[in-house]
Amino acid sequence: MPTLECSAVRESGVTLVQARLASDDRRQVSVEATHASPVWPPRRQGVTAAGWSDEGWSGVVPAHGTVALGYATPGTVDGRPLRIAESGSPDDDGGATAEDIIRSLGDARPPRDAVEGATTGGDSRSTARSVDRDGLAAIATRLERAEALAAVDSVEAARTAVEDAGGMAAVRDLAAQVERDRERLEALGRRVDDLRRRAAVEIPVEDLGRLV
Amino acid sequence: MILAVTGGKGGVGKSTVALNVAAELDATLVDADLAMADQPTGLGPDLHDVLAGRAGVLEAVTDTGDVRVVPCGRSLAGARAVDATRLADALESLEPVAGPVVVDCPAGLSSDVGVPLGAASACLLVTRPCEAALTAALRVRELARALDTPLAAVAVTMTPGVDVAEDDVAATLGAPVTTIPHSASVGKAQAAGRPVARVEPGGPAARRYASLADAVSAVESAV
Numbered sequence: 001m002p003t004l005e006c007s008a009v010r011e012s013g014v015t016l017v018q019a020r021l022a023s024d025d026r027r028q029v030s031v032e033a034t035h036a037s038p039v040w041p042p043r044r045q046g047v048t049a050a051g052w053s054d055e056g057w058s059g060v061v062p063a064h065g066t067v068a069l070g071y072a073t074p075g076t077v078d079g080r081p082l083r084i085a086e087s088g089s090p091d092d093d094g095g096a097t098a099e100d101i102i103r104s105l106g107d108a109r110p111p112r113d114a115v116e117g118a119t120t121g122g123d124s125r126s127t128a129r130s131v132d133r134d135g136l137a138a139i140a141t142r143l144e145r146a147e148a149l150a151a152v153d154s155v156e157a158a159r160t161a162v163e164d165a166g167g168m169a170a171v172r173d174l175a176a177q178v179e180r181d182r183e184r185l186e187a188l189g190r191r192v193d194d195l196r197r198r199a200a201v202e203i204p205v206e207d208l209g210r211l212v
Numbered sequence: 213m214i215l216a217v218t219g220g221k222g223g224v225g226k227s228t229v230a231l232n233v234a235a236e237l238d239a240t241l242v243d244a245d246l247a248m249a250d251q252p253t254g255l256g257p258d259l260h261d262v263l264a265g266r267a268g269v270l271e272a273v274t275d276t277g278d279v280r281v282v283p284c285g286r287s288l289a290g291a292r293a294v295d296a297t298r299l300a301d302a303l304e305s306l307e308p309v310a311g312p313v314v315v316d317c318p319a320g321l322s323s324d325v326g327v328p329l330g331a332a333s334a335c336l337l338v339t340r341p342c343e344a345a346l347t348a349a350l351r352v353r354e355l356a357r358a359l360d361t362p363l364a365a366v367a368v369t370m371t372p373g374v375d376v377a378e379d380d381v382a383a384t385l386g387a388p389v390t391t392i393p394h395s396a397s398v399g400k401a402q403a404a405g406r407p408v409a410r411v412e413p414g415g416p417a418a419r420r421y422a423s424l425a426d427a428v429s430a431v432e433s434a435v
Contacts, residue, residue: 026360050358062360096359098297101326108296108324110247115292 002029002061002087008077014040017081019069023061032056032085037075056082060090139181146178213312213432214303215239216332216361219339220348222319225369226338227251228402229392229424230316231279232417233336235407236425239312240273240280244299244328247291249284251316252276252405260285262302263294269302273310278410280310296323300331319348321355329356334364334432336424337385341368341376346384353385363387364431367424370394387431390424393417 006019015037021029032055033039041052051059052071061067073081096104149165152158165171215237217230227243227250234241243251243259254274257267259282272282285291307313315328329335335356339349353363366389368376382389392398393416401411409418 060360062362065362096326096330098300098327098330101330101359102296102323105321105323105326108246108318108320108322109292109294110288112292115288 002027002084004031004082004084006080006082008081010076013074015073015075015077015081017071017073017077019082020066021061021069021084022066023087024064026063026090027061027087028058028090029061029067029084030056030058030086031069031082033073033081034079034083035073035075035077035081037073037077040072040074042071056085058086139185142174142177142181145174149174213239213334214307214315214332215313215364215428215432216315216317216329216335216356217338218317218325218329218335218352218356219319219337219345220321220350220352221339221345224338224340224345225367225392226319227316228398229336229338229367229369229421230314231402231405232398232407232409232421233425233428234314235279235409236421237312237314237429239314240282240306240310242282242303242306242313242315242328243284244315244324245318246284246294246296246324247288248318249286251283252279252281253283253286254281258283258285258290259299259302260287260290260294263296263298264290265295265298269306270309273306276405278406282306296327299327303328303331321351325352326355326359329361330359332361334428335361336364336428337366337387339366339368339381339385340371341374341381346381349385362431365390365424365427367392388427390420390427392420392424 002021002023004019004021006017008015008017019031021031023029039052039054039056041057042049044050051057057069059067145165149161149171152161162168162171165174215233217226217233219226227245231241231251233239241251243249246259246263256274257272259272261267262269262272262282269282273280274283275281303313303315315332317328318324329352335352337349337352339345349366356363363386366381366385366387368378368381368389368391370376370391370393372394376391378389378391395408395415395417397412397415398408398417401408404411407421408415409421412418
């Protein structure tokens, strides 16, 4: 059973009510005002805070948790300002889903433009890593399709090849991807060359052993 | 236990706290800062791979010698290709096998914080004793509340010469406060990807991280 503690204090012509709801298990609880004067609920971002209405508040109290509530009312309040109107198992099955969270808080991924920029020139290390990730196999597949399109030697062959590729829009996309693959392979090649040069280093193991 | 380490404001020492608390709790650290990862990395698949469906989360666990980590990728392309909804499932399937999980969440209040915070069983807020950091921490606490994730503890990372009224911060944020003293050894250890308890065992920072871990464990076992 949820428990409710509440108190009221009169200040500058307004009654401020504070309350604390506690529960051992996760519960949907509604509390309502016992006084006739209206409930002035808290506001967030310019709108009434979640769960509040003219009657009171309704929401979920977490298991072994507490919810602190506060509101104002213009009139004076005798006795307990709030009481528990209803309590039961929560309406939802466990709170917001990941999809709900993304919908309400927004997509946090870097914008597409930032990513396109990163694959041309710039940091050859991250470009080279992106080739590792996608796999040389994926690049090889695109190059096979590109080679087939580059090998056409008649109008009929051209029509067939473009149709196989999925139309001119797909052919243009493939051309742009191959351009990007070329740049990424060049960056990977530079990285491999750089590392190959550095791999010529010889650690003077015996000398170091004698010194330390 | 899935403990989300958040803070709202960047630069408060969240990643340092996450690494050190994970080491103290013998937990698996997940670097969920998808666009600005900074925890130790490994050679195998990383969290970008897991969230793009290229690897399972257990394949991505690597051991640095001090702590088990699910590292994050470093490329923007990798961050762009993730399906953030997979993170909740990844954390939930990691925990039964890998034991307690500590999630290093990004700064801010976007869904890349909301998703791990929603999946977590408790939250550890990291802040500094300045208004900007405390305001941001308050907002993250509101988000945690909206997602039904209880606040286990607060870590206040100190800067030299600045005092903090621990009771005031504890009252504002609603959880016990552990201050982490400013220490060159913490910075050096973090730069090397190591918990300070391995680099300066028994030192003042190591002892504070041990207290912080105890505070978190006490709340987790009460729940």
